[in-house]
Amino acid sequence: MKIRSPRYHRETPQRYRLEAAKTESGKVYFPPRVYYPGGEKAQPYKMSDRGRVITYTVIHTPAAEYSDLAPFAVGIIELEGGGRITAQIVDVDPSEVKTGMRVKVEFRRMRTEGDEGLLCYGYKVVPE
Amino acid sequence: MPDVGIVGYGAYIPRYRIKAESIAATWGADAENYKRGLQLREKSVPALDQDTITLSVEAAKYALKRAGIDGSRIGAAYVGSESHPYAVKPTGTILAEAIGATPECHTADYEFACKAGTEAMYNVYSQVKAGLIEYGLGIGGDTSQGAPGDALEYSASAGAAAFVFGRGNLIASVDETYAFMTDTPDFWRREHEHYPQHAGRFTGEPAYFKHTLGAANGIMKKAGMTADDFDYVVFHQPNGKFPMAAGKRLGFPREKIETGWLVPWLGNTYSGASPLGLTAVLDVARPGETILMVSFGSGAGSDGFIFTVQDRILEVQELAPRTRPQLDENKIYLDYGRYAKFRGKILRNK
Numbered sequence: 001m002k003i004r005s006p007r008y009h010r011e012t013p014q015r016y017r018l019e020a021a022k023t024e025s026g027k028v029y030f031p032p033r034v035y036y037p038g039g040e041k042a043q044p045y046k047m048s049d050r051g052r053v054i055t056y057t058v059i060h061t062p063a064a065e066y067s068d069l070a071p072f073a074v075g076i077i078e079l080e081g082g083g084r085i086t087a088q089i090v091d092v093d094p095s096e097v098k099t100g101m102r103v104k105v106e107f108r109r110m111r112t113e114g115d116e117g118l119l120c121y122g123y124k125v126v127p128e
Numbered sequence: 129m130p131d132v133g134i135v136g137y138g139a140y141i142p143r144y145r146i147k148a149e150s151i152a153a154t155w156g157a158d159a160e161n162y163k164r165g166l167q168l169r170e171k172s173v174p175a176l177d178q179d180t181i182t183l184s185v186e187a188a189k190y191a192l193k194r195a196g197i198d199g200s201r202i203g204a205a206y207v208g209s210e211s212h213p214y215a216v217k218p219t220g221t222i223l224a225e226a227i228g229a230t231p232e233c234h235t236a237d238y239e240f241a242c243k244a245g246t247e248a249m250y251n252v253y254s255q256v257k258a259g260l261i262e263y264g265l266g267i268g269g270d271t272s273q274g275a276p277g278d279a280l281e282y283s284a285s286a287g288a289a290a291f292v293f294g295r296g297n298l299i300a301s302v303d304e305t306y307a308f309m310t311d312t313p314d315f316w317r318r319e320h321e322h323y324p325q326h327a328g329r330f331t332g333e334p335a336y337f338k339h340t341l342g343a344a345n346g347i348m349k350k351a352g353m354t355a356d357d358f359d360y361v362v363f364h365q366p367n368g369k370f371p372m373a374a375g376k377r378l379g380f381p382r383e384k385i386e387t388g389w390l391v392p393w394l395g396n397t398y399s400g401a402s403p404l405g406l407t408a409v410l411d412v413a414r415p416g417e418t419i420l421m422v423s424f425g426s427g428a429g430s431d432g433f434i435f436t437v438q439d440r441i442l443e444v445q446e447l448a449p450r451t452r453p454q455l456d457e458n459k460i461y462l463d464y465g466r467y468a469k470f471r472g473k474i475l476r477n478k
Contacts, residue, residue, distance in 0.1 A: 016226040049189075068176055068469065091143050091175060091460070107185040107226055108177040109213075114478070119213050121181065121222060 015122035028082035049105040051079035133301035136292035138190025139407035144173040167368020171285035171395025183288035190448035191290040199227035203261030208244025243425020245399035270398035275323035285395025289403035306347035309429030343430035355379035359417040362388035362405035364424035408451040
């Protein structure tokens with residue numbers, strides 16, 4: 001399945017630069033929203049590139065376009081300073097991934113649309 | 129003392145490696161020939177989700193960290209590579225977007241075989257010197273290609289180095305530059321071909337040595353310096369033997385070459401090769417030390433730079449991962465089968 005250029009382009013601030021929003025009470029929203037709970041105001045916030053694994057699962061039978069990468073781990077990562085992302089955990093044997101493991105965000109190619117389509121980039125995490 | 133030079137640098141080397149023995153065993157070759165003759169022991173391999181853009185972005189982030197500036201202050205971002213992921217669509221736009229340099233940023237992709245990285249550095253330096261931009265990024269990065277079974281397969285590797293150039297607050301001043309170039313058909317790749325062709329031994333004396341020695345002698349003459357005036361020298365390193373031979377002919381002792389001589393363990397990162405040698409030197413250099421850097425790109429030409437290391441180097445060396453630990457630690461070795469899969473060398477159904 002091919003991603004449409006407008007959608008890919010619209011998401012680059014988050015996929016490329018982890019641009020989030022932080023409310024007056026210090027809560028981080030990723031991606032930013034139009035309205036925040038309780039009517040709070042929020043400011044743009046760039047999330048940290050360091051964090052730790054909160055939980056993860058190992059994918060052995062992914063969608064066809066990710067089959068070359070299997071098996072791989074996908075985890076929820078809590079970033080330093082607030083905010084959580086769901087990200088693939090790469091450059092590590094999935095059997096070595098542990099809850100609480102420290103990780104670093106890296107810029108990686110997320111999808112390759114055959115020989116003709118877009119190359120889609122974004123964030124993954126690697127052991128720190 | 130020149131007030132334009134490097135204000136930040138960064139290196140990125142993938143974790144995956146393949147040993148010369150694994151390649152030689154597949155093709156019935158003698159690994160010792162490559163290890164002893166060309167001094168190629170192992171090489172880096174990009175992960176399945178890495179390419180010139182991802183390697184360059186990581187190196188650029190480290191360079192910005194050492195420069196202590198935000199990406200939005202980068203006025204030009206040039207990436208030199210012979211493995212730009214798109215045939216038509218710039219590497220530079222994706223890189224600039226990822227580091228937050230858009231939209232007020234000039235980008236261009238450079239190609240000149242293994243010299244494209246220093247071309248990017250030269251042009252960013254020139255723009256800063258001309259006063260057109262405050263800061264700029266010059267990057268050399270590649271996920272280079274070598275045909276299966278060819279001698280190049282033992283060397284073609286992956287990595288990137290990035291340099292922020294600016295005025296003032298330097299970690300290394302640029303004291304002199306020089307370019308030496310002729311039309312020499314030693315190595316090429318035609319459009320739509322996967323792997324480059326090379327002219328065997330013709331890549332040596334008439335190509336690598338003529339231009340490397342020409343640029344080194346030319347820049348030293350221009351600066352009124354000799355080999356004795358330098359603490360370090362970094363050459364392009366297509367294999368382990370060539371830079372050592374070039375150094376010897378120019379009168380540099382082995383110890384002045386070794387710090388920036390990464391190729392036996394890294395392979396040839398093409399556009400990233402001499403730039404990564406420079407990051408390895410900057411990792412350990414002390415204020416006041418002088419560095420000669422000479423790149424080489426087939427086709428053919430060499431760029432020369434003379435740097436003097438400044439006091440601020442000591443404040444930035446620890447701010448991002450150093451080059452040598454990335455090369456020596458946390459390695460993941462691949463067998464030839466996985467390497468072939470990683471590099472897209474297996475014929476598959478679409």
